[in-house]
Amino acid sequence: MVLAELGFDAGQILAGLKPWVECESPTYDAAAVDRMMDLATYDLVAAGATIERIPGRMGFGGSVRATFPHKSAGEPGILISGHLDTVHPVGTLDVLPWRIDGNKCFGPGVMDMKAGNYLAIEAVRKLALAGHETPLPVTVLFTPDEEVGTPSTRELIEMEARKNKYVLVPEPASADGGAVTGRYAIARFHLKAKGKPSHASWALEDGRSAIAAMARKILQIEALTTPDCTFSVGVVKGGQWVNCVSSLCEAEVLSMAKRQADLDDGVERMLALSEEAGGVVFEVTQSVTRPVWEPSSETLAMYDLARDVAKEIGFDLTHGSAGGGSDGNFTGAMGIPTLDSIGVRGHGLHTLDEHIYIDSLVERAQLMAGMLMRLA
Structure with missing residues (x-):
């Protein structure tokens, strides 16, 4: 099979991708994510899939599982795993609208990872139109909560992966256009400082500021960073009235390590920060964790x-x-051969400069189609 003969066209791909990008779908807006799942469902059905809609839980949107006709349906095959949630809140289109500028296409979530997901569907569709049946059956699973660590669908992804021989993840390509064959471990933490309120001008000395305590802890936490394990405080919320000493401040921390042992050590150091001192109670709670994924010989194959x-x-x-x-991280750590970041090339993901390179669309669609036809 000659991949160029499948007829991928960048203009057609962009026309199909535009409604996806203009359907804003931030993780914490379940209704918005479900609207995005509706769009994806339509395109999956148009490509020949049978759909199962899976209700959301824990306050998140739902998921979509799609299977395509195959003589070996139900047997282990290829899972394409992607997420349709983004980090961009509704309204981002006002400052980062869909636009094309030369070889760049801009829009919230276009790189991470709506374009890669759309190309996966397009690859399956073009193969079907050309009359090519993949050696293995193909399943597509789109989930709603990857950007916050996949707290509600990890079990769903892992169970689906167990049913298959291979996993393809169309996350955006690495900076040099490369694929990912392993990922570092990641842990998230929730911080809470509980102080004592007082009037900030009439009785300042009677209060114990949760915000001040959190500020001191943030400096201490980020100072824990080493080349082997990093710590970053990305969210801080505290106080309600400027004329009140704050009694509550919360924050979120992300930690990353190349080796599981380093992450485990980092987790231990973070949890040890819980204390009660100076009239303020400081609590550290570990939340979602992604395990180290080290490439197996099957993944390298x-x-x-x-x-x-x-x-x-x-x-x-x-x-x-x-x-x-x-x-x-999940499927690779399970030992299931996984190839990640085979989606589009681009730059600026998670920023107001997020864009993809248009000349990578046909290239990456062909790559996905080629993998679907070669994996056996």
């Missing part, structure tokens, strides 16, 4: 296959382990 496909298309595909966890 998948990469070798992908590199061969890439050479046929006309580019060299590199690979390596990476930070910035994904749901590939």
Whole structure:
């Protein structure tokens, strides 16, 4: 099969992708994410899929599981795993609208990871239109909560992965355009400081500021960062009235390590920060964790296959382990051969400069189609 003959067209892909990007779907807005799932469901059905809608839980949106007709339906095959939630709140389109500027296409979530997910559907659709049946059955699973660590759908992803031989994750490509064959461990923490309220001008000395205590702890936490384990405080919320000494302040911390042992040590150091001192109670609670995914020989064999496909298309595909966890952490750590970050090339994900490179659309659609046809 000649991949170029499948007829992928960047203009057609952009036309199909635009409604996805303009359907804003921040993780914490379940209704918005469900609207995005509706759009994806339509395109999956149009590509020939049978759909199962899975209700959301824990306050998050629902998921979509799609299976395509195959003579070996129900047997272990290929799972394409992606998320449709983004970090961008509703209204981001006002400052980051869908627009095309030369080789760049801008929009909230276009890089992470709506374009890659759309290309996966397009690859399956073009193969079906050309009359090609993949050696293995294909399942697509879109989930709603990856950007906050996948607290509500990790079990769903892992159970689906167990039913399959391979997992493909169309997250955006690495900075050099390469794939990801392993990921670092990530842990999240919730911090809470509880102080004593008082009037900030009439009785300042009677209060115990939760915000001040949190500020001191933030400096202490970020100072824990080493080359082996990093700590970053990304969310802080505290106080309600400027004329009141704050009695509550909360924060969230992200920690990343290349080795599980380093993360485990970091978790221990974080939890040890819980204390009661100076009239303020400080609590550290561990939340979701992504395990280290170290590449297996089977995953590296998948990469070798992908590199061969890439050479046929006309580019060299590199690979390596990476930070910035994904749901590939889970499937890879389970020992299921997983190839991650085979989606589009781009820049500025999670920022108001998020964009993709248009010349990567056909290239990456062909790569996905080639993998679906070669994995057996």
